[in-house]
Amino acid sequence: MAKNMNSVGLFLAISLIGCLITLSHQETAPCALKKYNTGLVCVCNSHYCDYLDDPTPSEEFVFAAVSSSKAGLRFATTHGQFNLYKKYYIFDHDQLLGRSMQAPAGGSAQIEVDREKRWQKTQGFTGSISDSIEHILQNFPKTLQKHIYQSFFTELGIGVDFMRNLGSGVGEHYLKNSNAIFGSWERGEQFAHALLQNLEKDPNERINCNTLLDQEHGDAPMIANTTNHNEVYKQPLFYTMGHFTKFIAGGSVRIAADNKNPDVDALAFLKPDNSVVVVILNRNSFSVDVGIQDTYRGAVLFKIPPKSIHTVLYV
Incomplete structure (x- = not known):
């Protein structure tokens, strides 16, 4: 497949042209949130517990982004496509639609994914x-x-x-x-x-x-x-752990995910079935625009909430 080499230009074009509003949702059974003064937990009992089917898409140029956050997202799932020249807003659990769109991102990060550069x-x-x-x-x-x-x-x-x-x-x-x-x-x-x-x-x-x-x-x-x-x-530790254990199968190979923003961590893996997993951690206390530029699939841009972790899945 041809590689898309114009990464910077495409990323900037996506940043400037429009937005795409997609509401995140749980694939299987959502978390039953319970609030403490120290944070939020999900309650499981004999009658109910939250679960998530693996939402990895099978079609090319389609992605699924699974998100968890300090404000209460727990494996919320957003679906979309590469190369639509749109921005995907991942809305936090406590965010209102209008306020989320009006609030400017406090920074940006571009993640260059190259599955030809491989490690162990x-x-x-x-x-x-x-x-x-x-x-x-x-x-x-x-x-x-x-x-x-x-x-x-x-x-x-x-x-x-x-x-x-x-x-x-x-x-x-x-x-x-x-x-x-x-x-x-x-x-x-x-x-x-x-x-x-x-x-x-x-x-x-x-x-x-x-x-x-x-x-x-x-x-x-x-x-x-x-x-x-x-x-x-x-x-929350259960979910931050799950962003790795659920989606990075044994036998996966770490691939290049170059990123120059020190407060946004990113790592990518190629699974045995040739699907890609990109884990993104926003440690900032503000929203960040994050672009993924994949040498095979092209570009996609997200606005991710503060204090959040995301696993982006695609083939």
């Missing part, structure tokens, strides 16, 4: 269940235990590979001896930033952390309510 293959991501977690689970209804398992270790969930007795990893560094902070976006963001940096150096970087703990024994992607044994809470 990944081996996938693993998570651990300890004896203490199994003891916690014994006190919960069987249907909720099933939701917990499915949320981590199936395709409907975030697709973590199960393994015991892991060595050190990214999660251990940030969560060891940490008290649970309900809804802490900062902790999830720190985890994602560290993982992006480490994956750039070593695509076989491990995610090693307990999948589930109670609120008295440390932080984890999911916190169990051991007072009523009827609810568990998915932390």
Whole structure:
């Protein structure tokens, strides 16, 4: 396929011509948000838990962008096409349409994706269940235990590979001896930033952390309510982790994703099925215009909200 070499010109053209409003939505079952003074969590119980089908498109020049944010997006999905000379607005959970469009972006980033520049293959991501977690689970209804398992270790969930007795990893560094902070976006963001940096150096970087703990024994992607044994809470960390584990399959190859904005992190992978995954983390406290220029597919431009992470999927 011919490569599109006029990346800068195309990016500027998209920036100047029009906009495209697309409302994000959950593909399968949306998060049931619960607000704490320290942030937002998603509640799972015996009757309900949020899930997401993999929205990777099969058609060329079509993309799906999966988004999570501090304000409350949790795997919200936006669909669109490359090369429409439009800007896709990813609206935050607490944003009004008019206010979102009027507010100027505080910066911009252009990500140059080149699947011909390749590094090592990944081996996938693993998570651990300890004896203490199994003891916690014994006190919960069987249907909720099933939701917990499915949320981590199936395709409907975030697709973590199960393994015991892991060595050190990214999660251990940030969560060891940490008290649970309900809804802490900062902790999830720190985890994602560290993982992006480490994956750039070593695509076989491990995610090693307990999948589930109670609120008295440390932080984890999911916190169990051991007072009523009827609810568990998915932390922002669960979703920032899922932006990697759900969409970057074992055997994926890291490919070039050049980006000169130091406050917008980006990494790209080519999966075994030849689809592309681009993970983008906006650590700024303001919206940012982000353009993806792919040597095979052309260009697409987004306006992404502050404090947010996005996984862009296309073939």
